[in-house]
Amino acid sequence: MAAPSSEALRLLQVCLWLTLIVGIGLVRADCGCNAANRHGQGTEKHRHGAAFKYSQEANEKVSGPGETKDRDKMILLPAGIFTMGTDKPDIPQDGESPARRVQLDSFYMDMYEVSNLEFDKFVTVTKHVTEAEKFGDSFVFEGLLSEEVKSGIDKAVAAAPWWLPVKGADWRHPEGPDSNISDRLDHPVLHVSWNDASAYCAWVGKRLPTEAEWEYACRGGLENRLFPWGNKLQPKGEHFANVWQGVFPTNNSGEDGYVQTSPVTMFPANGYGLYNMVGNAWEWTSDWWDTSHTADDAYNPNGPPSGTDRVKKGGSYMCHKSYCYRYRCAARSQNTPDSSSSNLGFRCAASV
Ligand SMILES: *[C@@H]1O[C@H](CO)[C@@H](O)[C@H](O)[C@H]1NC(C)=O
Ligand SMILES: *[C@@H]1O[C@H](CO)[C@@H](O)[C@H](O)[C@H]1NC(C)=O
Numbered sequence: 088m089a090a091p092s093s094e095a096l097r098l099l100q101v102c103l104w105l106t107l108i109v110g111i112g113l114v115r116a117d118c119g120c121n122a123a124n125r126h127g128q129g130t131e132k133h134r135h136g137a138a139f140k141y142s143q144e145a146n147e148k149v150s151g152p153g154e155t156k157d158r159d160k161m162i163l164l165p166a167g168i169f170t171m172g173t174d175k176p177d178i179p180q181d182g183e184s185p186a187r188r189v190q191l192d193s194f195y196m197d198m199y200e201v202s203n204l205e206f207d208k209f210v211t212v213t214k215h216v217t218e219a220e221k222f223g224d225s226f227v228f229e230g231l232l233s234e235e236v237k238s239g240i241d242k243a244v245a246a247a248p249w250w251l252p253v254k255g256a257d258w259r260h261p262e263g264p265d266s267n268i269s270d271r272l273d274h275p276v277l278h279v280s281w282n283d284a285s286a287y288c289a290w291v292g293k294r295l296p297t298e299a300e301w302e303y304a305c306r307g308g309l310e311n312r313l314f315p316w317g318n319k320l321q322p323k324g325e326h327f328a329n330v331w332q333g334v335f336p337t338n339n340s341g342e343d344g345y346v347q348t349s350p351v352t353m354f355p356a357n358g359y360g361l362y363n364m365v366g367n368a369w370e371w372t373s374d375w376w377d378t379s380h381t382a383d384d385a386y387n388p389n390g391p392p393s394g395t396d397r398v399k400k401g402g403s404y405m406c407h408k409s410y411c412y413r414y415r416c417a418a419r420s421q422n423t424p425d426s427s428s429s430n431l432g433f434r435c436a437a438s439v
């Protein structure tokens with residue numbers, strides 16, 4: 088391993104370089120949260136075809152055990168009005184502002200991120216093949232890879248060199264072929280695309296939450312707070328979420344107990360009884376991505392009518408304030424609907 092000082096210098100250089108690029112508006116990227124997108128692997132036709140197919144299914148057709156409308160491990164959130172977004176954006180280019188009043192009907196939200204065990208049941212019954220498996224690879228954070236896997240890879244993501252496309256990485260093999268999930272069945276499923284997540288939710292008779300529903304759920308009944316529990320990251324020194332402690336991307340001290348994902352039931356629930364709304368795994372929402380929003384009041388908004396990327400919320404175990412301060416309820420990021428990575432999962436919602 089290189090000396091910490093040269094690592095720090097490298098990171099600083101990368102970040103300065105990216106800041107410059109962002110500043111002149113060439114890319115929307117930042118220090119790497121949304122960089123793990125598929126580019127040039129699927130054709131446009133493939134991508135949009137898949138998105139269209141599954142969004143139709145997710146929105147219109149409910150099949151499988153979902154027809155029982157099992158609301159086990161879901162919370163019925165009350166109808167209400169909340170402030171979505173913020174007028175004090177920490178990452179303005181993500182479209183965190185403006186703050187706007189949003190009214191929502193009552194809906195159900197999963198208490199937990201969908202776990203490997205739950206996803207396994209879905210795959211066992213439906214024989215669903217995830218997009219990572221179809222493409223034959225998925226993005227994995229370099230710090231998690233064995234030397235053997237790393238040595239076989241030559242192309243990193245230019246804007247975020249810690250993301251590597253790993254052949255054979257998928258939800259059953261989160262760090263590539265030499266890894267497995269046997270001791271992580273209660274952790275969030277990873278390497279699932281938006282299309283995979285939508286298919287799962289439809290199968291259990293649910294759907295992905297809209298971004299507005301997700302953010303309302305994240306806020307747990309509190310108004311204008313950074314985190315689901317308040318404004319302080321670690322009240323009384325306690326960890327309320329699985330994020331990164333130490334120096335990104337070289338040293339994750341794991342002070343919160345986890346350098347990777349944690350069980351979906353870990354860390355305190357928010358005011359609505361929901362777990363890991365921020366941290367652990369990023370979560371897909373049903374909205375298309377756009378960074379300009381009207382400040383007008385809205386009622387059950389479901390995002391732009393079309394787009395190329397889908398919104399993800401909540402940040403992950405890889406997030407640190409120094410490079411990806413996105414473990415806040417107003418924070419947001421995006422990926423193409425066929426993208427998958429080692430820090431991106433989901434939970435489902437349901438209408439009443
Ligand atoms: C799963 O990985 C663990 C190490 O993380 C290893 O000890 C175990 O043998 C593996 N199990 C299978 C079935 O490959
Ligand atoms: C990582 O960080 C911890 C705590 O900040 C420190 O004790 C440790 O020496 C660091 N390790 C490396 C390899 O820099």
Ligand SMILES: [Ca+2]
Pocket residue numbers: 329330331332341342343344345346347404
């Ligand atoms: Ca952690």
Ligand SMILES: [Ca+2]
Pocket residue numbers: 200363364365366367368369370401402
């Ligand atoms: Ca999460």
